[in-house]
Amino acid sequence: MEAQTSTKSGVSKESGGSRRIQYSTFYVAKRLYGIDVTRVQEVVRPMTTTKIPLAEQFVHGLINLRGQVVTALSLHDLFSLKDKAPAELMNVICKADGALISLLVDEIGDVVELDSDDFEQTPHTIPEGVRRFMTRVYKVGDNLLSILDVDKIFQALNG
Amino acid sequence: MQGLPKEALDEYIGETREMCERVSINLGLVEKKEHDDETLNSIYRDMHSIKGSSYLFGFKHIGELAHAMETVLDPIRHKSVVASSAIIDALYGGLDLITKMMESIVASGEEGAANASNLSKIVPRIADLSAASLGADLRVLNDHSGVAESHDQWRQSVTDDSTNSASKNPVPDIVKIVAAANAAHPAAPKPTPAATESVAETSEKVPDRLTAPAAAASGSVTDNGSGSGNDRGGAKMSEEAVEKRESPAKEDHGGDASTIRIQVSLLDNLMNLVGELVLVRNQVLQFSGKGVGEDFQKLSQRLNIVTSELQNDVMKTRMQPVGTILTKFHRVVRDMSRDLSKKIELKLEGTETELDKTLVEAVKDPLTHLVRNSVDHGLEKPEDRRKAGKAETGTVLIRSYHEGGQVIIEISDDGRGLSREKIGKKAVQKGLMTEEQLAKMSERDVQALIFAPGFSTAEKVSNISGRGVGMDVVKTNIERIGGSIDLQSTLGSGTTVRLKIPLTLAIIPALVIKSGGSRFAIPQVKVVELVRLERDKKGSARIELLQGRPVYRLRGALLPLVDLCAALKLAPDSPDDLILKPINNIIVLSSEAGMFGLVVDEIVDSADIVVKPLSQLLKNLSAYSGATIMGDGTVVLILDVHGLSMAADLNGATSEDRHNQRAAAAATQSRSIQDTAEYLMVDLGVPGRYAIPLCLVNRLEEFDKKSIELAGEQRVVRYRDALLPLITVARQLGLPGADKVNSDGADRVSVVVMSKMNRLFGLEVKNIVDVVQIDSNIDSDLRDRPGILGSVIRGKEVVVILDAFKIVEESVAKLSGANSAPQTAFKFRDTKPLLSVVAKSESDARSMRGKIRILLAEDTAFFRRHVKAFLESAGYQVVAVVNGEEALKTLDGVGPSDFAMVVTDIEMPLVDGFDLVKRIRATANVGSLPVIALTTRIRKVDLDRGAEAGFTAYLEKFNGDILLQHMDRIFGVTAA
Structure with missing residues (x-):
């Protein structure tokens, strides 16, 4: 039994078991985050935002994405980051649950391709405010890349 | 016209014309031998539909003609006969006569006597033709010389004139024949003499006959006996005939030019392009603001206006009143009621409600099914209705209206309703449910079973609604477009099905206003009137305060006011400022809770807006019903009037504020x-x-x-x-x-x-x-x-x-x-007084109490709020928490001077009062705090338990004076 299993897993590894996943990366308060590139529809330069009175702080406002009304979320506020957000924020437009949301970030990074087996678990010491949206961590050169799950963000905010 | 509404007639005319067009195009294909089975079927179906609807509208002649044509077509469709050119010509002829009669209907509401008499000649001939062709072609089909021979035979035996020229021409023949007919006009040249001649010939022979190509073709076909005599009949055309032909043609240009058919994809494309144009416009406007010259500014302003209007109108192009599909049901219902021998009246309400074209199309089939269901299964036969004590004529009502950012379409009938028993039996039969499950289900859940896949309650599947499409398909289709379906039924009195269609693209008129620097849109339907208050020197016609809330006397009646800035927390709530403002704009709104006036900074404009739903993330914000994109591309929130009135109630800020002020720090x-x-x-x-x-x-x-x-x-x-x-x-x-x-x-x-x-x-x-x-x-x-x-x-x-x-x-x-009076307060232990002071007056006592902070634990909102407010009005500082656990958290790590007392309820979730006091007593920093229990249960056992747990005092809830007395005693505040 044991032999079989190990063979199997070995085979699957050889035949590409370690998938390469592409992540779209960006910076928020100088920290590097990544989202599965298939979930990102596009990246849009800073846009005029309509504020929503009474809404939660992290709901930055509404933007007009070519005729579609998209809710923009401030990751600074969502992650309760202390650093002050720059005046102009890039929009990372993500597909979530059939709708679009825009994650406001400071700066756009590269698209990186990483091995699906190469990650580390999110350390428990990370504050819950961010950790609940994180799925894994990659070591990318000198930097650490926190992978965010768009669905988790969407669900957490919905729930 | 049998009392049918004008729209229905228009619909019929438009539809019949459309079908005639399609038939003639398809006939062209048949003639060129470029057709397939579907082409033949399509021709047949269209003729069948024309027949049906014409009879329905009482246009017997068209119906008769269409029927004859259909009869000719049937064997062709079944491939027992090949469509000979003679047949095709006859069909063209028939089509054109139908077109003539349609024109006559448009002009006079009748098919026209001339047409009718013409018809009486054509119909039997078409019928003959069909019989003959059937015989002939069957014969020919046997030997394999096939098409060409039969074609030839027919050309010889039937005609060899106009049809020849027509059929030999590669151009679609309908066009040719029309051209021929047009050529018959004296002023025009004669490109196809033969046709023209035959036309002239026929019109001479039958002076009152219309000289349409229809008449020409069919005439020539049927006048085969006269043979070559037709060949050279002279090219004279009666003036009368020309006029008759021309007048409908004019109408074509005048009457029908108001509508035109366009591909939806083209509209989509236009919409996108306009979007882009708007962006360019915005950039131009920005640029023009940089002092580039007056001319350029003027131009850019014009560009601005034109673009806005263009955008607006392009948006509208995609909207269709839901009536375009609803009016079709008149026919459906009439047909069905005749077939089923039921008496049914169809009522339509809100046909003007607009929906995006794609949505209109998407709801068409589900609606048809629902209407058929109502007529077939819902409504009873007249005798059954009579027995049930209802009017013999059943009613199907289709209502559509806007509600809560959605379009609602309701289909209700006053029929027999859904029978729980029948549905249940069926569900068990089909294995969807067990008897036990069924027994536990509510009426509503049982009714919802009809949406389960593969469910149909009709005892026998009728050919009317049993079309292999169940309610589950209806549900799926509605849900696919983001809608929902809901059913309510009462056994014996009817069924109502409610479709909620998202309003994603629906346009509503709205009022655009500005408050706190932001623009908002308010649905126009909610706006009753606008009031502009300008403060004159005497200060009359103004806003007044009633119990701290602003009100306005609108024609003698008090109108409560809501300041939008305050309701949306764009500015602090300050009713006093409202009174002092020189100008106030009040929008009088009607909501479910009644009328109220919304005070806004500025009334900007009215606009037709396309409602876009807000993200799920914002669904808890009841103040908005959606968002819209304004002409300049900015997003604007649409205010939900009902939600807003609720939000305004929520504030109740004034009384709270007063308490807060009194409670000082x-x-x-x-x-x-x-x-x-x-x-x-x-x-x-x-x-x-x-x-x-x-x-x-x-x-x-x-x-x-x-x-x-x-x-x-x-x-x-x-x-x-x-x-x-x-x-x-x-x-x-x-x-x-x-x-x-x-x-x-x-x-x-x-x-x-x-x-x-x-x-x-x-x-x-x-x-x-x-x-x-x-x-x-x-x-x-x-x-x-x-x-x-x-x-x-x-x-x-x-x-x-x-x-x-x-x-x-x-x-x-x-x-x-x-x-x-029964004792309501029990003191268990003494504590060292905190203050030991003598208050000279009540206000003195109050200021002394102001230094004391009390922690209040109470799970019932009412008591929590009431006790807090009461203690605060007496001068204390109060921190209220919702249960014992929260109280312990709050006390965790606080210094001895942070709280001077804990007042707690006994029965609370998580940590109750007994536990709370025990744990306080066991904690070093707060162990000696006085703890007062407030309770409604003062039995001996409770008292004993309370004393044992370590309460300082045990008081009956709701007796504020006794609570204050005890607290004063504990803190050592005594009145002078």
Whole structure:
């Protein structure tokens, strides 16, 4: 039994078991985050935002994405980051649950391709405010890349 | 026209024309041998439809003709006959005659006598032709010389003139024939002499016959006997005939030019392009602002206006009134009612409601199915209806309207309704449910079973609604476009199906306003009127304050006002500023809760807006119903009038503010708790609105007046093996008019049962009205007598909150003398007084108390809020938490001077009062704090347990004065 299993897993590894996943990366308060590139529809330069009175702080406002009304979320506020957000924020437009949301970030990074087996678990010491949206961590050169799950963000905010 | 509406007729005409066009195009294909089976089927179907609808509208001649044509087509469709050119020509002829008659209908509402007489000649000939062709072609088909030969035969035997020229031409023949007919005009050249001649010939022979190509073709076909005589008939054309031909042609250009068919994809494309144009326009406008010259500015402004209008109109192109599909159901219903021998009337409401084209298309099939269902299964036969005591004519009502950012389409019938039994049986049969499951299901859930896949309740599958499409498909289709379907049915009285269609693309007229620097849109339907108040020197025509809330006298009636800035927290709530503002814009809105005036900074414009739904993330914001994109590309929120009025009630800020001010420093530290308390609204039989906190109510009862007895002076009823003392609230409070309460003829009395000191008491009221939720705090400044806690503002009205405990206490005291009033306070242990001061006056005492902070743990919102407000009004600082656990968290790590006392409820979730006090006693930093229990249960066991747990004192809930006395004693504040 044991032999079989190990063979199997070995085979699957050889035949590409370690998938390469592409992540779209960006910076928020100088920290590097990544989202599965298939979930990102596009990246849009800073846009005029309509504020929503009474809404939660992290709901930055509404933007007009070519005729579609998209809710923009401030990751600074969502992650309760202390650093002050720059005046102009890039929009990372993500597909979530059939709708679009825009994650406001400071700066756009590269698209990186990483091995699906190469990650580390999110350390428990990370504050819950961010950790609940994180799925894994990659070591990318000198930097650490926190992978965010768009669905988790969407669900957490919905729930 | 059998009383059919104009729209239905227009629909019929448009549809028939469309079908004629399609048939002629398809015939062209057939003639060129480029057709397939579907082409033939399509021709046949269209002729069939023309026949059906024409008969329906009472146009017998068209129907007759179409019927004849259909008969010719049937064998062709079944491939038993090949379409010879003669047949095709005859069909063209028929088509054109139909077109003629349609034109006549448009002009005069009738098919036209000339056409009719013409018809009487054509129809039998077409019929002959079909019979002949059937025979001939069957014969020919046997030897394989096939098509060409039969074609030739027919050309020889039937005609060899106009049809020749037509059929030999590679151009689609319908066009040719029309050209030929047009050529018949004297002024025009004669490209196809043969055709023209034959036309002339026929028109000569039958002077009153229309000289349409139809007549020409069919005439020539049928006049085969005259043979070559037709060949050279002279090219004269009667003037009359020309005129007749021309006049409908003119109408074509005048009447029908108002609509044109366009590919939807083209509209989509236009929409996108306009979007891009708007972006360019915006950039141009920005650029023009940089001082590039007056001319350029003017130009860019024009560009601005034109672009906006273009965008607006392009948006509208995709909208269609839902009536375009609803009116079709007149025919469906009529057809079906005839087939099923039922009497049915179809009523349509809200046909003007607009939906995006794609949505209109998407709801068409589900709606058709639902209407068929209603007619077929829902409505009974006249005799059954008569038996059931209903009018013989059943009604199917289709209503459509906007509601809550959606379009609702309701299909209701007054038929037999859904039978739980039948559905249940079927569901069990089909294995969708077990009997046991079924038994537990609610009526609604059982009814919802008809949406289960593969479910059909009709006992026999009729050819009308049993089309292999079930309600599950309807549901799927509606859900696919983001809608929902809901069904309500009452056995015996009918079924209503509600479709909710998202309004994603629906356009609504709206008023655009500005407040706090942001623009907002308000649906125009909610706007009653606009009022602009300008403050004149005398200060009349102004906003007034009633109990701290702004109101305005609108033609003598008080209109409550909501300041949009305050409601949306764009600015601090300051009703006083409203009064001082030189100009106020009030939008009078109607909401479910009544009318109110919305004060806005500026009224900008009115606009047709496309409603876009807000993200799920924002669904809890009831103040908005959606968003829209304005002409300049900015997103603007659409205000939800109902949600807004609710949000405004929520604030109730004034009374809270007053408490906060009085509580001085406490305001900054005490956490504000905003939650709902429930009240039982009661009618005391005297003017005014009264309510009892629901948490004080045990039960609601109704007693027969005869069962009320007297025990001494006290009215009592027997209730649960004991005597329940009845207290007439209005009388006990000494309210004016109290004497008349319950003196009317009613033989039952409504009683609110509550418990105090382990006894039940009945509060007699005139009526129990409702349970309501009120978010605002009780304003206790307005209590004018014992037994009243204060008042709260609910919507527009002021509700007086009754202190039920006090009422009972007063009543008991009155009866038994003050001395024997039961003890409601127990002191268990002494603590070192914190202050030991003597207060010279009440205000002095208050300021002393101001230094003391108290932690209040109470899970019931009403008590929490009430006790907090009460203590704060006495001067204390109060931090309120919702249970013992929260209280422990708050106390965790605080210094000894942070809180001077804990006041707690006993029964709370997570950590109750007993646990709380035990754990406080076991904690070093707060172990010696005085802890007072507030409870409704003062039995011996409770008291013992309380003393043991370590409470300082055990007090009855709701007795504010006793609480204050105890607290003062504990803190050492004594009155001078």
